[in-house]
Amino acid sequence: EEREKELREKEKEKEREKEKEREREREREREREREREREKEKERERERERELERQREKKKQVYMSNPDAGLKDKSAGRHPCINQLGNCPAGDMCPFVDYDASVCVMLLRHGNCRGATG
Numbered sequence: 001e002e003r004e005k006e007l008r009e010k011e012k013e014k015e016r017e018k019e020k021e022r023e024r025e026r027e028r029e030r031e032r033e034r035e036r037e038r039e040k041e042k043e044r045e046r047e048r049e050r051e052l053e054r055q056r057e058k059k060k061q062v063y064m065s066n067p068d069a070g071l072k073d074k075s076a077g078r079h080p081c082i083n084q085l086g087n088c089p090a091g092d093m094c095p096f097v098d099y100d101a102s103v104c105v106m107l108l109r110h111g112n113c114r115g116a117t118g
Contacts, residue, residue: 056111080105
């Protein structure tokens with residue numbers, strides 16, 4: 001009877017160990033799933049960035065296809081960066097220095113007017 005009791009206890013212990021191992025395996029699987037989800041989210045974010053870049057490039061090509069469209073007489077108000085933003089980090093090297101001061105800086109720089117204040 002004592003031996004049977006020991007055997008039952010050993011069996012119970014083996015079952016507990018098996019259950020612990022199954023739980024550890026489930027936790028590893030959950031962690032792998034979380035990692036897959038993080039990777040998917042990173043890929044979605046990269047795809048969003050690529051799409052935004054494609055949109056910016058497309059708009060820039062459309063608006064820059066006629067580079068003289070924003071130019072005016074040299075004596076008129078020039079350099080939209082300074083006129084609208086108050087400064088320009090590129091100074092006289094800015095590609096928009098000879099553009100009409102009223103041309104949207106955000107449009108010139110980014111291909112759209114989002115973020116424009118005026």
